[in-house]
Amino acid sequence: MKKVKYFYNTQTLKYEKLVVSLRVKLLRILGFVSAAIVTGFIFLSVSYRVLDSPKEKRLRREIEVMNERYEAMEDRMNEVRTQLSELEHRDNEIYRVIFEASPIPDSTRAGSREKEEELSQLQSFSSSEIIASTGALLQELLHRISIQAKSYEKIDDLVKNKQKMLASIPAIQPVANKDLKRIASGFGYRIDPIYKTVKYHSGLDFAAPSGTPIYATGDGVVEDASASDVGYGNHVLVNHGYGYKTLYGHMLRMKVKSGMTVKRGDVLGWVGSTGKSTGPHCHYEVVKNGEKVDPVYFFFNDLSPEEFDRMLKIARSGNQSFD
Numbered sequence: 001m002k003k004v005k006y007f008y009n010t011q012t013l014k015y016e017k018l019v020v021s022l023r024v025k026l027l028r029i030l031g032f033v034s035a036a037i038v039t040g041f042i043f044l045s046v047s048y049r050v051l052d053s054p055k056e057k058r059l060r061r062e063i064e065v066m067n068e069r070y071e072a073m074e075d076r077m078n079e080v081r082t083q084l085s086e087l088e089h090r091d092n093e094i095y096r097v098i099f100e101a102s103p104i105p106d107s108t109r110a111g112s113r114e115k116e117e118e119l120s121q122l123q124s125f126s127s128s129e130i131i132a133s134t135g136a137l138l139q140e141l142l143h144r145i146s147i148q149a150k151s152y153e154k155i156d157d158l159v160k161n162k163q164k165m166l167a168s169i170p171a172i173q174p175v176a177n178k179d180l181k182r183i184a185s186g187f188g189y190r191i192d193p194i195y196k197t198v199k200y201h202s203g204l205d206f207a208a209p210s211g212t213p214i215y216a217t218g219d220g221v222v223e224d225a226s227a228s229d230v231g232y233g234n235h236v237l238v239n240h241g242y243g244y245k246t247l248y249g250h251m252l253r254m255k256v257k258s259g260m261t262v263k264r265g266d267v268l269g270w271v272g273s274t275g276k277s278t279g280p281h282c283h284y285e286v287v288k289n290g291e292k293v294d295p296v297y298f299f300f301n302d303l304s305p306e307e308f309d310r311m312l313k314i315a316r317s318g319n320q321s322f323d
Contacts, residue, residue, distance in 0.1 A: 004017060004018075005017075005018040006018055022315065025282070027252050033042045036111040070134065073134070074134070074137070077134075077137050077138070077141060077321050080141060081137070081140075081141060081144075084141065084144050084145065084148065087148060088144070088148060090211055091132050118204065120260045136256035137296040147262070161204055164219075165241075165242050166246065167218065167219045167238065167263075167264060168218045168219045168241050168242055169219055169242065169298070170217035170218045170244060170246050170286055170295070170298040171217060171218060171264070171299065171300055171301035171302070172215065172217050172218075172264060172265070172297060172299060172301050172302045173206070173215075173217070173299055173302050174206060174214050174215055174216075174217055174246075174248055174284045175206045175208050175212055175213070175214055175215070175271065175282050176212070176213075177206060180307060180310055180311050180314065182206045182207050182208050183204060183205075183206065183207075183311060183314045183315055184205040184206065184207035185201060185204070185205040186201070186204060186279055186294075186296065186314070186315030186316055187201060187202070187203060187204060187294040187295065187315065188200070188201060188294075188316075189201070194276070194278070200220075202285055203247070203249075203284050203285035203286075203295060204283075204284045204295045204296065204315060205282070205283055205284075206271075206281055206282045206284060207264065207279065207280070207281045208269070208271045208280060209270055209280060209282065209283065210272055210273065210279075210280040211252060211270045211271065211272075212270060212271040212282075213267045213269075213270060213271075214236075214248050214251060214264050214267065214268050214269050214270060214271060214282050215264075215266065215267060215268065216238055216246075216262040216263065216264055216265065216266045216267075216268050217246055217264060217284075218238075218240045218244065218246070218264050219240065219243075219261075219262065219263050219264055220238040220239050220241065220245075220246075220261075220262060221239050221259065221260070221261050221262070222234070222236060222237070222238055222239075222256045222257065222258050222259060222261075222262060222268075223237045223238065223239040223245065223258065223262045224237040224258055225237075225254050225256055225257050225258050225260075227254070227274075228274070228275055229274065229275060230247035230275055230276060231249075231274070231275050231276055232247065232250060232275050232276075232283065233249060233251065233273075233274025233275020233277060234249075234250070234251040234252070234253065234254055234269065234272065234274045234275070234278070235248060235249040235250070235251060235275070235283075235315065236248045236251065236254055236256060236269060237245060238262060238268070242296040243288055243290075244286070244287070244288055245286075245287040246284070246285065246286055246287070246295075247283075247284070247285040247287070248269065248272055248282055248283070249266055249275065249282070249283035249284075249285075250269060250271075250272055250274050250275050250277045250280075250281060250282065250283050251268075251269035251271065251272050251274065252269070252270045252271060252272025252273075252274065252280075253269055253270050253272065254268065254269040255267050255268060255269050255270075255312045256268050256269070260278060286298050294315075296311060296312055296315045299311070
C-alpha cells in the first residue's frame with residue numbers, strides 16, 4: 001500500500017495531503033541518476049589508477065622480465081668489454097711491442113664519432129633510454145672487435161714477416177769454424193799486410209785452405225758477383241733486405257751470379273786469395289742501413305754464449321789483416 005504523506009499548512013491551520021508535481025519528480029530522478037553517474041565515474045577512475053587490468057598486469061610482468069633480461073645482458077656486455085679491454089692492452093703492450101708496431105689509439109678503437117651518430121638515431125625510438133644505452137654499448141663493442149680483428153690480422157702478417165726477417169738477417173759464420181781457429185783478423189784498425197801501416201779493416205778475415213766452401217749467412221738475393229784482380233778480388237754481395245747486406249771477398253771461384261736467390265747455408269763460392277790478399281781467406285763484411293758494422297755480432301745462430309765470448313776476444317786482438 002502506497003504511503004500518503006501530509007504536511008501542516010500554517011495558513012489554513014490544517015493537515016493537508018502532500019502532492020508532488022511531475023516536474024519535481026523528474027528533477028529528483030535526474031539528480032539521482034546524475035549522482036550515480038558521477039559516483040560511478042569516480043569509482044572507475046580510482047579503480048583504473050589503483051587496480052591493474054589483466055592486460056596491464058601482463059604488460060607490467062613483461063616489462064619486469066624485459067628489465068631483468070636487459071640488466072643480465074648489460075652485465076654480460078660489461079664482462080665482454082672488460083675481456084676485450086684486456087685483449088687490447090695485451091695487443092698494444094705486448095704483441096705490438098714485440099713486432100715494433102705502433103699501438104692503436106683508444107679513440108680509434110672506440111670509434112666515438114660512430115657511437116655518437118648511432119646514439120642520436122636511437123633517441124627517436126620508444127623506450128629510448130634502454131634502447132639507446134644498449135645500442136651504444138653494442139656499437140662500441142662491435143667497433144672494438146672489428147679493430148681488434150684487423151689488428152690481429154696485421155700481427156699475423158708481422159709474425160710471418162718477422163720469420164722471413166729472422167731468416168734473412170746474417171746469423172752464421174761464412175765458413176765452417178767450429179773450433180773458432182779460423183778468425184785471422186777482426187773489425188777495426190789493423191796493420192795493413194802490404195803497406196805495414198795502421199788502416200781501418202771493415203770486416204772479419206777467416207783464414208782457411210783454398211777451396212773451402214763459403215756459405216750465405218742469411219736468405220737474400222745476389223746483388224753483385226764480380227771477378228777482379230784488385231781490391232776484394234772475386235767477391236759476392238748479397239742483399240738480405242731489411243737494410244742488411246753481406247760481402248764475401250777474395251774467392252777462388254764463385255758459384256752464384258747476380259740476381260740469384262740464396263738461402264742461409266747455400267754455397268756462394270770457395271775460399272781463395274784473389275785481389276789485394278796475402279793468403280787464402282774469406283774477407284766477410286756486414287752492412288746495415290748503408291753502414292759497415294762488426295760482423296762478430298751476427299753469429300748468434302752459430303755460437304753459444306761461451307763461444308761468442310771467446311770469439312770476441314780473438315776478433316779484438318790487434319793482429320795484422322790478410323788484406
